[in-house]
Amino acid sequence: MNKVLAQQPDAASAAATPVIEFRGVTKRFGALTVLDDFNFAVAPGEKVTLIGPSGSGKSTVLRILMTLEPFQEGQLTLAGIPYHEPHGKGPFRASDRHLHQIRSHVGMVFQSFNLFPHMSVLRNVTEAPVAVLGLSRAEAECRAIDLLRMVGLADKKDHYPAQLSGGQQQRVAIARALAMRPRVLLFDEPTSALDPQLVGEVLGVIRNLASEHDLTMLLVTHEMRFAREVSDRVCFFDKGRIVEEGEPERIFTAPAEPRTREFLQSVLG
Amino acid sequence: MDWLTYLPSLAQGALVTAWITLASIAIGAALAFAAGIARVEGGRAVSTLALCYTEVFRGTSLLVQLFWLYYALPLVGLSFDPVTTGIVGLSLHVGAYGSEIVRGALSAVPVAQREAARALNFGRVHTLVRICLPQAIVEMMPAFGNLAIETLKLSSLVSLISIADLTFRAQSIRNITLDSATVYTLTLVGYFLMSLVLMLAMRLIERMVRRGAAFPRAAHA
Numbered sequence: 001m002n003k004v005l006a007q008q009p010d011a012a013s014a015a016a017t018p019v020i021e022f023r024g025v026t027k028r029f030g031a032l033t034v035l036d037d038f039n040f041a042v043a044p045g046e047k048v049t050l051i052g053p054s055g056s057g058k059s060t061v062l063r064i065l066m067t068l069e070p071f072q073e074g075q076l077t078l079a080g081i082p083y084h085e086p087h088g089k090g091p092f093r094a095s096d097r098h099l100h101q102i103r104s105h106v107g108m109v110f111q112s113f114n115l116f117p118h119m120s121v122l123r124n125v126t127e128a129p130v131a132v133l134g135l136s137r138a139e140a141e142c143r144a145i146d147l148l149r150m151v152g153l154a155d156k157k158d159h160y161p162a163q164l165s166g167g168q169q170q171r172v173a174i175a176r177a178l179a180m181r182p183r184v185l186l187f188d189e190p191t192s193a194l195d196p197q198l199v200g201e202v203l204g205v206i207r208n209l210a211s212e213h214d215l216t217m218l219l220v221t222h223e224m225r226f227a228r229e230v231s232d233r234v235c236f237f238d239k240g241r242i243v244e245e246g247e248p249e250r251i252f253t254a255p256a257e258p259r260t261r262e263f264l265q266s267v268l269g
Numbered sequence: 270m271d272w273l274t275y276l277p278s279l280a281q282g283a284l285v286t287a288w289i290t291l292a293s294i295a296i297g298a299a300l301a302f303a304a305g306i307a308r309v310e311g312g313r314a315v316s317t318l319a320l321c322y323t324e325v326f327r328g329t330s331l332l333v334q335l336f337w338l339y340y341a342l343p344l345v346g347l348s349f350d351p352v353t354t355g356i357v358g359l360s361l362h363v364g365a366y367g368s369e370i371v372r373g374a375l376s377a378v379p380v381a382q383r384e385a386a387r388a389l390n391f392g393r394v395h396t397l398v399r400i401c402l403p404q405a406i407v408e409m410m411p412a413f414g415n416l417a418i419e420t421l422k423l424s425s426l427v428s429l430i431s432i433a434d435l436t437f438r439a440q441s442i443r444n445i446t447l448d449s450a451t452v453y454t455l456t457l458v459g460y461f462l463m464s465l466v467l468m469l470a471m472r473l474i475e476r477m478v479r480r481g482a483a484f485p486r487a488a489h490a
Contacts, residue, residue, distance in 0.1 A: 066388050096393075103390045114385035118403045127399065128389035180389060 017080070019044045019184060019216050020065065025074035027060055027240075034060045035071065036240040044183075045214040049227040049248070052237030053263060058220045062186040065218070066108045067092065067099050079105050079183060104132075107182035111189040113169040115161040115176070121148065122157040125176045133180065140179070147175035151205050167198030171205050178209075185209075187219040199223070206230065224267055228252050236260045272451050275442050282438030283459050289352065289434065290421045290463075293359035297420065298413070300364025305371025310397060319368065326365035332426050334358050339430040355427035363420050370412040374405035406478055414471035418464050425460075435459055 018041035027035040034057045042048055050058040063069040064076065067083070070091040076083040081102055088094040094102075115124050125144035129135040135143070148154040151171035161169050170190055177185060187206065191199040203226050210217060210230040221227055227234055228248040235245040236257070244257040255261045307319035326334070335358040342348065349357065378401045386396040428437035439456040443449050 066384075068384050068387060100390060100392075103388070106388075108388040110381065110385065110388075112381060114381045116382065116385070116400060128391065131395050131399070132390045132392075176389070 017044075018042055019046075019079055020218075021075075021077045022061075023075040025064070025071050025076055027057075027064060027069065027071040034240055035064075038074070038241060040235070040242060042184075042216060042218065045216055046233065047210050047217040047219070047231045048233045048235060049219045049221060049231040050235050050237055051221070051224070051227060051263070052235075052243075056237040057240040058237045059188050062108065062188050062218060062220060065184070065186060066106055067103055068108075078102055081105075104180075105183045106186065107177035107180055107184070108186040108188065109170070109173050109177050109190050112193050113161070113166070113173045115169055115173055117161050119160075120157065121153065121159050121161070121164070121172050124161070124172060125179050128176070129179050143179055144175065147178050148172070150178075150208075151175050152201075165198060166194045167201045170194065170202045174202075174205055174209070182215070184216045184218065187217065187221070189220050189222065191221065191223060222267065224252070224264070236263065238263075271446070271448060272455060275446075275452060275455060278438050278442060279435060279455055279459060282433055282435035283463065285352070285433055286421070286424055286435040286460075287463060289355050289359065289427060289432070290424045290467075292356045293363055293424070294417050294420055296356065296360035297363025297367055297416075300360060301367025301371050304364060304368035305375060306397065308368065308372045309375045310393065323365045323368050326361050327369075331358065331362045331423055332429065334362065335426060335430050351427070351430050351432045354430060355424070355432050359420060359424060359427070362423065363416060366416055366419075367413065370409050370416065371405070374408040374412075375401055377408060378404050410471070410475040410478055414468065414475065417467050417471055421464050421467055422460065 020040070020042040022038050022040040025035055025038040026033065027038075038057075038061075040061070050061060052058055060069060064071050064083075065078065070093070071083075083102060084093040085095065085098050088098065092099060116127070119127060122141065122144055125147060126135075126137065126140040129140040129143060130137055145154055145157065148157055151174055153168060153171055153175070156164060156168065156172075161172070164172065174190075190206065191202050194202065203223065206217075206219070207226075207230055209215065219227070219231065231248050233245060234248045234251040235242045236251065236255070236259070237243065238259050244251065244255060244260045251260065252264065255264060304319040304322055307315045308323070309316075311319060335355065338349075338354045338358050339351065342354075382400055382404065383396060386400045391400065424434065425436040428434050428440065431437075433441075435456060439452050443452045446452070
């Protein structure tokens with residue numbers, strides 16, 4: 001069922017140069033330590049799901065990768081580029097230009113979609129390719145229509161976000177992120193803000209993306225069945241660290257750590 | 270009818286009032302955006318400077334500011350004609366109040382919008398101009414409408430630095446004729462009519478902005 005996994009056993013993916021690598025990263029909010037000496041690597045094309053209780057640091061991992069949050073200690077590299085510059089200043093210890101370069105490899109899908117309410121669906125998807133990548137409007141629209149077709153919303157291109165359902169908005173948000181052609185796509189609880197009957201359509205889009213693209217995907221979710229189905233690897237977080245990780249089958253059927261077992265029992269019922 | 274003979278003079282005054290008001294609103298709006306944006310987006314030095322401007326001009330009397338510009342500034346060698354002085358004084362005042370409107374509306378744009386812009390790798394200017402301002406400006410319009418009418422009414426203070434505006438003309442006519450009731454009634458009607466026009470104009474601009482920003486304000490999840 002999972003072709004990528006079959007071709008890429010754990011040993012091989014660990015041997016490949018990781019596209020994301022956290023080494024001893026520590027992240028604090030004031031006195032609160034959110035990530036504690038955190039180590040984590042993701043191979044190119046790998047689909048990794050982060051699960052765990054809320055407040056365990058899963059979303060923070062994504063927000064750090066997207067440069068929405070700085071971190072204090074340790075090293076983080078994306079496609080070989082370190083986040084901190086040797087003489088970087090400010091909370092991010094890097095220049096705007098350096099952060100800009102890092103962000104060009106990453107995209108993010110937010111829990112609450114965060115579409116631009118004053119722009120049409122098409123504009124939402126074309127704005128960044130035109131303004132940031134320098135595409136012509138025609139090229140950007142071509143790309144946007146393809147992506148909107150892929151998420152099944154080409155007919156809604158002239159609508160405004162407020163005229164769409166939550167599920168449709170999230171699918172537009174996925175198209176918007178993909179339009180920038182990131183190497184790594186981060187999903188921060190993409191279905192948590194949706195009514196239950198709308199979850200399926202968004203998961204469907206992500207599922208197709210996972211099976212058809214060599215995109216590296218990091219997914220924070222509470223949809224356990226979905227996590228089991230799409231990911232190459234599941235990481236269980238607790239208190240700012242990965243307590244246990246492995247193939248989804250094993251994590252979900254035979255978790256080794258008592259904390260993982262407890263968590264899975266509480267969410268799976 | 271006496272009051273008909275007052276009209277030409279009052280109308281001339283009204284023109285001066287209208288000119289000073291409109292010029293002050295235009296310059297004041299520019300100042301308001303500059304200072305308001307500086308407060309939200311500027312570095313520490315720039316935003317502190319903008320804060321000082323706002324607080325100094327909000328915290329002192331407009332009348333005294335006008336006197337200062339008109340009587341004190343020439344002592345250090347800077348003098349303008351009364352109308353320029355009036356426009357400068359009013360503009361600074363409008364800009365100070367307006368900057369609070371701009372700052373408030375910009376800060377009210379959800380953080381999530383800035384994060385989405387950052388995730389798409391927009392620069393700071395693009396985020397401000399294309400993402401934040403279009404959303405904020407819709408929220409600013411009602412408050413700017415109030416401020417515009419306030420400016421019209423405050424403009425009567427320029428009569429005290431010898432500008433022949435509507436109030437000044439009214440005073441002159443009353444001093445000669447002692448017909449206080451008629452003159453001041455006409456003056457009030459004059460201000461009211463002008464503010465009515467201003468109100469309608471602001472409504473129109475508000476509607477244009479809303480359409481330009483284009484989003485239907487449906488219930489937000």
